[in-house]
Amino acid sequence: MLPMVYHECYSDLVLPERHRYPIGKYRALYQHLLRVGVPETWFELDAPPATPAQLGFVHHPDYIDALCYGRLDSKAMRRIGFPWSEFLLQRSLQSVGGTVRTMQLALKHGVALHLSGGYHHAFAEEGAGFCLFNDLAVAAKAARQQGVEKVLIFDCDVHQGDGTALLFADEPNIITASLHGEKNFPARKQQSNWDIALPTHCGDEDYLDAVKTSLDYLLHLHQPDLVLYDAGVDIHQDDDLGLLQVSTLGVFQRDRFVFERCRALQIPVAAVIGGGYQRDMTKLTGVHSQLFRAACAVYTPAQALLWD
Known part of the structure; x- marks a missing residue:
């Protein structure tokens, strides 16, 4: 099973x-995975949304309240990039909760994948770049609350x-690590x-x-007990915002390498799909x-032929 x-x-x-954000990609990815034969039993479809207490691990209570009650000013919402709505809030809470649940499943099974997540531009008191709440940060703090000693956030979004x-x-x-476009x-x-900082056209x-x-360096130096992996695909040659x-194939090889290294060292890895535009x-x-294909190749080889 691959949760x-x-x-x-x-x-x-x-x-x-x-609007610049490809909001339909989550459903399209889910349907694609079912179409290629990923078992429905691998999916958890009812993870609880993030709670105010979990958000409070990293976000200021005034910011949480302002978002929850629609009191952020127009300038702050423009920085985020979405018009405020009750549904935007609920969707964001659900996505953060999904990453927390992915972390919990990874600790139990050794690996888990989230068909959302990677909202890494959200700060303690403000959002930016399509990110309201920082799911990676909340999940890292939640893991620490559950007794995980050391967490590596390995962020490969562009x-x-x-x-x-x-x-x-x-x-x-x-530990925070970011490989991104300069x-x-x-x-x-x-x-x-x-x-x-990677050069343009890398x-x-x-x-x-x-x-x-x-x-390899980070795993050797820090010996983390959990890796949170942001597998953004805005590094792709055809991405509108990537450069x-x-x-x-390079995306697949990247993801497979991350999974292979973590599995070899018996480090649980929770992956989110990150950006792609x-x-x-x-x-x-x-x-x-490719993230799911790579995970199948490493953790459930019998399912790797689904993509062939």
Whole structure:
């Protein structure tokens, strides 16, 4: 079994026409996985939403209240990139709760995958870049509350995990690592424990070398008890916002490497799909599905042929 977390509300948010965020990708990915033969029994579809107490692990109570009651001003909402709505709030709480549940399943089974997550631009008192609450940060703190000694957040989204970096700047047992585009959002980078700024047009060979060198070093140095992996695919050569030149095969090789290393060292890994901004939903789904293909190849080899 390869545990996967999904909720039907992830793609139900109604956005203005031509909005930049590909909100339909979550449902499209879920349907794609079922279509290629992923067993329905692998999916957990009713993870509880994040609670105010869990959000309070990393976010200021005034910010939580302002979002919950729609009191953030228009400038703050523009920075986030979504118009406020009750459904936006509920969807965000559900997605954060989904990442927390993915973490819990990873601790139990050794691996788990979330068909959402990676909202790493949210800070303690503000959101940004389509991120209201920082699910990776909340899940890391929840893991610590459950007795996990050390957590590595390994963020391979093309955009630096600036919110996560700042939230844990003084947390020695939560290690932040970001491999991101040097010339991409956010303009002002924060300092992670480990940052690799990749040049524009970076291709497979250099990208995979950076991933492998970074992960091997971090696992050896910090010996984490849990890895939270942001498997953003906005590194892809066809991504509208990425600026890198990584192929679909390169994405698969990256994800398989992360899973292979963590499994070899018996470190649980909880993965979220992160960013991906191609407007062609079929192509975007195909790239996001590489995470699940790689996990099958490493943890359930008998299912790896689903993609062939």
